[in-house]
Amino acid sequence: MPRTGPHRVLLALYALFVLAAGARSGVQLATEAGRAPVAYALSAVAALTYAAGWVAIRRASAGRTGFASVMLWVELGGVLVVGTLSLVEPDWFPDASVWSAYGVGYGFVPAALPVAGLLWLRRQRAVPVPTAASGS
Amino acid sequence: MDTPLGQLTLVAVGYAGLVTVVALVLTLLRRPRPAWLDQGVWILELLMAVRVVAGVGSMLNGQRPEAMSSHVGYLAAAVAVLPIAMQSVADDRGPWSNGVIAVAALAVAVVGVRLQLTWGTGA
Numbered sequence: 001m002p003r004t005g006p007h008r009v010l011l012a013l014y015a016l017f018v019l020a021a022g023a024r025s026g027v028q029l030a031t032e033a034g035r036a037p038v039a040y041a042l043s044a045v046a047a048l049t050y051a052a053g054w055v056a057i058r059r060a061s062a063g064r065t066g067f068a069s070v071m072l073w074v075e076l077g078g079v080l081v082v083g084t085l086s087l088v089e090p091d092w093f094p095d096a097s098v099w100s101a102y103g104v105g106y107g108f109v110p111a112a113l114p115v116a117g118l119l120w121l122r123r124q125r126a127v128p129v130p131t132a133a134s135g136s
Numbered sequence: 137m138d139t140p141l142g143q144l145t146l147v148a149v150g151y152a153g154l155v156t157v158v159a160l161v162l163t164l165l166r167r168p169r170p171a172w173l174d175q176g177v178w179i180l181e182l183l184m185a186v187r188v189v190a191g192v193g194s195m196l197n198g199q200r201p202e203a204m205s206s207h208v209g210y211l212a213a214a215v216a217v218l219p220i221a222m223q224s225v226a227d228d229r230g231p232w233s234n235g236v237i238a239v240a241a242l243a244v245a246v247v248g249v250r251l252q253l254t255w256g257t258g259a
Contacts, residue, residue, distance in 0.1 A: 004230030009163075012221060012239040019213065027205050 006120055007061040013113055014054040020106070021047035021098045028095070036095035042082055046098040046110070049075050057117060060124055068121050076114035079103060083111065141190055145252050148183040152245035155180050159238035166231040174222070177237060181218045184244060188215050191251065202256030210251045217243050 025043035033040060053075055056068035083102035086093045096105055103110030155176050162173065188211050201207035221240030225233035 004228045004232050006232055006235070008225065008228065008232045009235035009239060012224065012236040015220075015224075016217075016239060016243050023209050023213075027209060031205060 002061055005061065007057055007124075010057050010113075010117055010120060011054060011061075013109070014050050014057060017050040017098075017106075017110070017113070018047055018054060021050055024098065036093060036097075039093045039095050039097040039100065042097040042099060046078065046082075049078055053114075053117065057120075060121055065121060065125055068117070072114045072117045072121060076111075076118070079111050079114065141187075141194060141255075142252065144183075144187050144190055145248050148180070148187050149245050149248035151180055151183055152241050152248060155241040156238050156245060159234045159241060162234040163231055163238060167234065168231060169225070169229045169233045169237070173234065173237060177218055177222060177241070180241065180244065181215070184214045184218070184248070187248070187251070191255075201254055203254040207251065207254040210247050210254060214244065214247045214251060217247070 021043050025040050025047055028036075028040040029044065049071075052071050053068075056071040059065075060068035079099045079102060082097060082099035086097070086100040093100055098106065099110055102108055155173075158176070159173060162169070191207075191211055195201070217240050221236055225236050
């Protein structure tokens with residue numbers, strides 16, 4: 001992985017959201033799972049998605065962009081689908097999930113993160129990655 | 137926010153906000169990470185550690201937060217986030233390492249606010 005670059009900030013954000021979504025869903029599923037099972041399960045799915053996103057960004061920063069080009073779209077799809085469902089079917093969400101209303105509870109960072117990732121990925125594909133053979 | 141614990145939280149959150157803004161500006165200006173920013177981060181870590189110790193002390197004295205499990209989670213996050221962030225950029229003093237600091241300091245500010253909210257009234 002290159003030592004410096006914007007991927008460092010993306011990795012920090014993904015790690016933070018693994019922690020935030022994972023802890024949130026873990027506590028909620030352990031203490032009050034019956035209150036909003038769909039929302040809490042979706043938060044757990046979000047945590048897993050962020051963990052996969054972290055791996056994807058890390059691999060892409062080393063030049064292997066295949067996983068990221070799938071994973072970031074999956075993440076964006078998840079935010080858009082869950083965000084829309086939370087607005088049109090509020091009964092399914094007695095309590096908020098991480099992606100409710102497109103991540104309004106997290107300053108819309110959940111919606112911005114995959115977009116930022118995809119923009120970075122586009123640039124990443126255009127830049128040749130130094131290899132060990134080239135002496136980096 | 138009228139109690140000493142609340143005022144301590146307010147100071148820590150305000151300082152975390154300052155570190156966030158400074159780190160963000162350094163990122164946007166594409167400056168290498170200065171040593172004084174590291175020192176600022178460790179001062180923030182010290183402030184959060186004092187806040188956590190004070191919070192744990194209050195709980196040991198019999199006070200209970202309204203949302204116990206969440207509050208304990210936030211106490212742990214309050215002292216864990218900055219060292220992890222600093223470790224992740226230990227080999228990188230480039231401009232983007234300032235961005236990592238900005239993310240971590242913002243997270244600490246949010247955790248500070250959440251600590252206050254999960255403690256409940258009278259904090």
